[in-house]
Amino acid sequence: MAAFAEQAVAEPPPAQTVGYWAGVWRRLRRDPVAIGAGIVILLLILMAVFAPYVAPADPLRASTLRRLRPIGSPGFPLGSDELGRDMLSRLIFGARLSLFMGITPVILAFFIGSGIGILAGYVGGRTNTLIMRTIDVFYAFPSVLLAVALSGALGAGLGNALVSLTVVFVPQIARVAEAVTTQVRGRDYVEAARASGAGGLTIVWVHVLGNVLGPIFVYATSLISVSMILASGLSFLGLGTRPPDPEWGLMLNTLRTAIYVQPWLAALPGVMIFITSIAFNLLADGLRSAMDVKQ
Amino acid sequence: MSAQALDRGGPAQPLLSVRGLLKHFPIRNGLLGGVTAQVRAVDGVDFEVLKGETLGVVGESGCGKSTTARLLLHLIEPTAGEVIFDGERVGSPALGLTSFRRQCQMVFQDSYSSLNPRLTVETSVAFGPKVHGVPHREAVARARDLLARVGLEPGRFAGRYPHELSGGQRQRVNIARALAVQPRLIILDEAVSALDKSVEAQVLNLLLDLKQEFGLTYVFISHDLNVVRFISDRVMVMYLGRVAELGASAEVFERARHPYTAALLSSMPSLDPDRRTEEAPLAGDPPNPIDPPPGCRFHTRCAFAEPICSATEPPLAAAGAHHEAACLMVQPGSGHSRAPRAAA
Numbered sequence: 122m123a124a125f126a127e128q129a130v131a132e133p134p135p136a137q138t139v140g141y142w143a144g145v146w147r148r149l150r151r152d153p154v155a156i157g158a159g160i161v162i163l164l165l166i167l168m169a170v171f172a173p174y175v176a177p178a179d180p181l182r183a184s185t186l187r188r189l190r191p192i193g194s195p196g197f198p199l200g201s202d203e204l205g206r207d208m209l210s211r212l213i214f215g216a217r218l219s220l221f222m223g224i225t226p227v228i229l230a231f232f233i234g235s236g237i238g239i240l241a242g243y244v245g246g247r248t249n250t251l252i253m254r255t256i257d258v259f260y261a262f263p264s265v266l267l268a269v270a271l272s273g274a275l276g277a278g279l280g281n282a283l284v285s286l287t288v289v290f291v292p293q294i295a296r297v298a299e300a301v302t303t304q305v306r307g308r309d310y311v312e313a314a315r316a317s318g319a320g321g322l323t324i325v326w327v328h329v330l331g332n333v334l335g336p337i338f339v340y341a342t343s344l345i346s347v348s349m350i351l352a353s354g355l356s357f358l359g360l361g362t363r364p365p366d367p368e369w370g371l372m373l374n375t376l377r378t379a380i381y382v383q384p385w386l387a388a389l390p391g392v393m394i395f396i397t398s399i400a401f402n403l404l405a406d407g408l409r410s411a412m413d414v415k416q
Numbered sequence: 417m418s419a420q421a422l423d424r425g426g427p428a429q430p431l432l433s434v435r436g437l438l439k440h441f442p443i444r445n446g447l448l449g450g451v452t453a454q455v456r457a458v459d460g461v462d463f464e465v466l467k468g469e470t471l472g473v474v475g476e477s478g479c480g481k482s483t484t485a486r487l488l489l490h491l492i493e494p495t496a497g498e499v500i501f502d503g504e505r506v507g508s509p510a511l512g513l514t515s516f517r518r519q520c521q522m523v524f525q526d527s528y529s530s531l532n533p534r535l536t537v538e539t540s541v542a543f544g545p546k547v548h549g550v551p552h553r554e555a556v557a558r559a560r561d562l563l564a565r566v567g568l569e570p571g572r573f574a575g576r577y578p579h580e581l582s583g584g585q586r587q588r589v590n591i592a593r594a595l596a597v598q599p600r601l602i603i604l605d606e607a608v609s610a611l612d613k614s615v616e617a618q619v620l621n622l623l624l625d626l627k628q629e630f631g632l633t634y635v636f637i638s639h640d641l642n643v644v645r646f647i648s649d650r651v652m653v654m655y656l657g658r659v660a661e662l663g664a665s666a667e668v669f670e671r672a673r674h675p676y677t678a679a680l681l682s683s684m685p686s687l688d689p690d691r692r693t694e695e696a697p698l699a700g701d702p703p704n705p706i707d708p709p710p711g712c713r714f715h716t717r718c719a720f721a722e723p724i725c726s727a728t729e730p731p732l733a734a735a736g737a738h739h740e741a742a743c744l745m746v747q748p749g750s751g752h753s754r755a756p757r758a759a760a
Contacts, residue, residue, distance in 0.1 A: 141534055141577070308529045308530075309524040309526055309529045309530035310529065310530050310531055310532045310540075312486075312491055312522075312524070312530075313522065313524065313530050313590075313593065314543065314547075315491060316489050316491060316517055316520075316521060316522050317517065317521075317543060317544035317547050317548075317597060318513070318514040318515075318517040318518055318544075318547055318548060318597070319543070319544075319547040323547060327532075327535075327543065328532050328535075331532070331534040331535075332532065332533065332534055
């Protein structure tokens with residue numbers, strides 16, 4: 122016994138052992154792109170939360186005299202929109218609804234879709250076939266079409282837009298969850314846990330969740346930008362946010378008539394959507410590589 | 417609860433009796449998922465594992481070794497047949513699956529995939545006892561103790577994650593994990609096959625020490641005949657889901673009676689220049705288990721095959737003391753020209 126005990130001790134000690142999430146954070150910190158994206162998102166969220174203190178003017182105060190001022194006009198740092206409202210203030214306030222409509226459906230769909238997908242993946246067999254084929258029916262529709270159809274059927278309004286976006290994302294997340302769970306279920310450590318006499322719920326809780334939630338979370342993060350853009354589309358059709366509430370998608374759409382008069386101004390809400398969605402995507406990418414244990 | 421306290425039938429009663437174990441995997445095809453064929457992975461296997469012995473199981477890839485291992489633990493449901501553990505049928509009211517699984521554990525080939533990458537090795541080892549109701553603190557103490565026994569100093573290794581360990585160290589953790597529920601039988605499914613030779617020898621010695629220390633019984637599955645010969649008291653040779661030969665290790669290795677065993681043995685690389693292998697003893701792949709050949713399953717590749725071999729299925733027949741082989745050449749009066757004459 123002594124001989125191989127020595128052998129085991131003789132091997133060089135690996136780097137200091139840290140918890141899994143501490144390791145993820147350590148790797149994420151070394152990724153300047155992900156950190157930059159995280160800071161941008163944090164600033165956007167702060168901006169949304171403290172909008173009344175940050176914004177220089179009332180985003181709803183209109184004036185027919187000051188319509189479509191160019192960027193940099195006195196009193197209007199980012200110009201004014203087609204109803205003479207301060208663009209900067211509207212962009213700042215718009216972050217509230219845009220981020221809300223981007224993040225909330227994804228969070229809801231993350232929980233519902235993960236639940237469905239993990240159930241299907243872990244139970245397998247006919248239950249899996251039944252659940253996944255039902256999911257496929259929803260998946261077969263293009264996301265935009267499904268969101269518009271559901272919103273239209275439910276009626277206009279923020280709440281209904283939220284519900285329909287959630288329904289759009291549940292099948293996508295469930296599919297990823299099912300695929301990851303099926304993969305994890307086949308690993309020997311799940312077999313070993315079954316051989317230890319553990320029940321299905323214990324195995325899912327201890328051995329499956331920790332290994333599947335990471336990849337699902339990363340996928341969900343990348344859906345936030347899609348959700349924001351879909352929400353903008355719904356607003357454009359009059360199914361989501363209603364004027365005069367500021368929301369980037371709606372602003373982009375109402376300003377499209379001004380594109381020949383003030384093209385830079387008309388592009389501003391699009392720039393905000395672009396910055397936000399790329400920040401979320403880059404953060405998701407960074408998370409994905411930071412969560413890869415075998416690095 | 418020590419292994420001795422659980423012993424019910426006394427030393428003469430086999431720890432594990434397997435009777436008519438059968439596993440057919442259906443192949444589903446088409447829209448409605450109709451069963452078009454059956455893979456006969458394990459096709460009627462009978463054997464016993466005696467208390468305190470090591471039963472080696474050998475055979476080519478796809479002969480049903482690993483399926484048998486998973487069937488023994490009921491990780492997959494057998495199509496037919498029964499497993500009797502120390503006199504009680506597994507799954508009967510007297511021996512439920514959970515209490516059976518506490519007494520029977522398994523170590524897998526892939527040391528990485530058999531450990532949860534998100535858990536420290538200590539947590540992984542402590543998981544089994546906790547499932548069986550051992551309080552957290554006690555389970556962790558037991559895990560640390562077992563890690564020490566398998567040669568991993570708990571102070572340095574307990575908090576590590578699987579990717580921070582070498583293959584040999586991970587396999588030690590897997591052994592500790594199997595020991596943690598204080599089993600009487602451990603099934604080692606190619607447990608040392610993925611390790612390099614020096615580490616393999618260390619782990620084999622560890623297994624022998626642990627067997628002594630905890631009074632364990634092993635079912636040792638491997639395709640490596642040298643390793644099986646080193647560790648086994650008895651050997652079972654499998655071919656296409658059937659037992660070809662079964663007997664004491666020395667008997668089988670010295671006086672193989674089944675031509676398949678003989679061929680396997682002669683495929684072992686020898687260091688003796690006078691016993692050099694001149695030609696490949698076994699040509700081609702084993703036949704497809706979806707449609708196994710009639711009669712003796714080995715007759716398609718057997719040098720001694722006669723017409724009778726494709727007509728009659730040979731049962732396991734006594735071929736000496738503590739030695740059985742499923743070959744018509746062993747069975748008296750079977751009709752094979754090399755068979756011994758039937759006793760009058």
